Amino acid sequence: MSCDHVQQQISALIDRRIADGERENVRAHIESCSACQAQWESALSLRSALRGMAQTEVPASLAAKLRVLASHERVRQLSRVSLPARLRNFTAYAGLCFDNLMRPVALPFAGGVLSALLAFGLLVPTLSFPHNFVGGPTFFVEPAGSTVDLAGQTSEKINILAPRIQPVNSPYTGYTNVVDLTIDENGKVVDWTVVSGRLTEELNNLIVLSRFIPATTFGLPTSGKIRAVQGPIIVGPSYSFTVRS
Amino acid sequence: MATSILDLGSERAAESAEADDLGLVEALREGSERAYEELLDRFQQPAYALALRLLNDQSEASDVVQEVFLKVFRSIGNFRGQSSLKTWIYRITVNEAHNARRWFFRHRRQEVDLDTDPEDTRDWKENIADGGRSPFDVAFSGEQHVMIERALERINPIFREAVVLRDITDLSYEEIAEILSVSLGTVKSRILRGRDALREELQGSLRARPALRLVPKTAE
Ligand SMILES: [Zn+2]
Numbered sequence: 449m450s451c452d453h454v455q456q457q458i459s460a461l462i463d464r465r466i467a468d469g470e471r472e473n474v475r476a477h478i479e480s481c482s483a484c485q486a487q488w489e490s491a492l493s494l495r496s497a498l499r500g501m502a503q504t505e506v507p508a509s510l511a512a513k514l515r516v517l518a519s520h521e522r523v524r525q526l527s528r529v530s531l532p533a534r535l536r537n538f539t540a541y542a543g544l545c546f547d548n549l550m551r552p553v554a555l556p557f558a559g560g561v562l563s564a565l566l567a568f569g570l571l572v573p574t575l576s577f578p579h580n581f582v583g584g585p586t587f588f589v590e591p592a593g594s595t596v597d598l599a600g601q602t603s604e605k606i607n608i609l610a611p612r613i614q615p616v617n618s619p620y621t622g623y624t625n626v627v628d629l630t631i632d633e634n635g636k637v638v639d640w641t642v643v644s645g646r647l648t649e650e651l652n653n654l655i656v657l658s659r660f661i662p663a664t665t666f667g668l669p670t671s672g673k674i675r676a677v678q679g680p681i682i683v684g685p686s687y688s689f690t691v692r693s
Numbered sequence: 694m695a696t697s698i699l700d701l702g703s704e705r706a707a708e709s710a711e712a713d714d715l716g717l718v719e720a721l722r723e724g725s726e727r728a729y730e731e732l733l734d735r736f737q738q739p740a741y742a743l744a745l746r747l748l749n750d751q752s753e754a755s756d757v758v759q760e761v762f763l764k765v766f767r768s769i770g771n772f773r774g775q776s777s778l779k780t781w782i783y784r785i786t787v788n789e790a791h792n793a794r795r796w797f798f799r800h801r802r803q804e805v806d807l808d809t810d811p812e813d814t815r816d817w818k819e820n821i822a823d824g825g826r827s828p829f830d831v832a833f834s835g836e837q838h839v840m841i842e843r844a845l846e847r848i849n850p851i852f853r854e855a856v857v858l859r860d861i862t863d864l865s866y867e868e869i870a871e872i873l874s875v876s877l878g879t880v881k882s883r884i885l886r887g888r889d890a891l892r893e894e895l896q897g898s899l900r901a902r903p904a905l906r907l908v909p910k911t912a913e
Contacts, residue, residue: 498860
């Protein structure tokens with residue numbers, strides 16, 4: 449058996465893609481020939497080095513995007529499945545309905561100033577801590593009021609790391625990290641852009657975990673954009689809001 | 694005797710994996726939240742590792758993986774279980790990687806005779822087997838992973854793909870044949886040539902950079 453032939457078989461030997469009789473012959477040659485032995489060992493160490501490369505970690509930003517994608521696609525799928533199938537999957541579906549009641553508001557792209565203010569008015573008090581605005585406009589609170597579950601943010605204390613929500617066209621800048629979120633008609637975050645700073649873990653959690661009440665145009669849910677900010681609190685005259693639930 | 698028992702065992706494992714797949718697919722169709730999570734848990738990491746090694750670019754690999762899962766979620770209704778969920782998803786990943794810009798340019802740059810019998814193209818091998826001991830006799834440390842990455846990038850993408858599917862994604866020859874739509878013989882030949890090319894690249898870079906401290910096998 450020639451060295452050439454044996455070295456040709458090494459790849460197949462590693463993968464156990466070699467006939468039994470042939471395998472014994474190739475093995476015997478490798479054990480008795482230092483050149484082929486060296487080739488065999490280098491092939492083995494290459495294989496194990498490559499196997500080690502399988503452990504590559506998924507970047508956090510990709511993982512977050514995939515979760516958003518999955519939750520968006522799931523809602524899309526739910527809207528298409530039959531009623532019996534939906535009932536079989538009742539728990540998940542009930543959870544979804546419940547989530548729908550517990551969302552902050554997304555501002556419509558083109559809903560006019562008044563509706564934007566209304567939506568913003570709905571949004572701001574639900575954050576459960578005082579919000580300060582310089583020369584801010586008057587906000588209206590929807591008579592029915594609403595509660596909100598903003599990625600588990602219910603603390604009364606102002607946490608410097610806690611992301612806050614404001615309109616995309618808000619004049620208040622100076623935050624360290626600013627991310628614009630696109631909310632679809634189901635209240636899901638479908639896309640985002642880092643306007644400044646970076647996507648921190650807190651903002652990432654906001655994107656992945658928060659559900660939003662979609663903005664409405666003429667009573668119909670529509671997609672919209674909101675801005676999530678994180679960083680120093682912008683100081684100005686304080687406005688207080690009534691939160692009803 | 695021993696092999697037949699082994700075969701039976703692996704056949705059973707394959708059958709139960711198939712049943713798991715179909716259960717997961719059914720739950721996805723019904724919009725179960727847990728099913729969506731499970732699919733990501735099972736496949737986002739290996740799909741990313743595969744795309745990254747095919748394209749050697751993190752942001753392009755991320756884009757590819759997002760496209761892959763969008764396609765998977767949208768076309769789960771068409772999945773009939775004629776292939777396993779695993780090969781189906783990796784096949785989509787490979788196809789999406791082929792569509793990526795980076796792949797296209799690399800591929801064009803390296804037009805060679807792809808599936809000719811490796812026995813015919815042995816001329817360069819003479820350079821490798823110089824003497825009994827190959828300069829490649831090293832144990833790979835973390836630092837040397839960078840070298841392998843570079844070597845992978847330099848070899849023909851058609852061969853790289855076969856090696857990556859085999860050695861990194863850890864698929865069988867049959868699964869690779871299905872994913873690439875080629876014969877088993879072609880899979881075998883591409884893996885062999887890919888590994889040889891990789892070893893040649895690595896030996897080249899070891900010779901070119903003697904300053905790199907390598908751990909000899911014997912020192913282990
Ligand atoms: Zn030999």
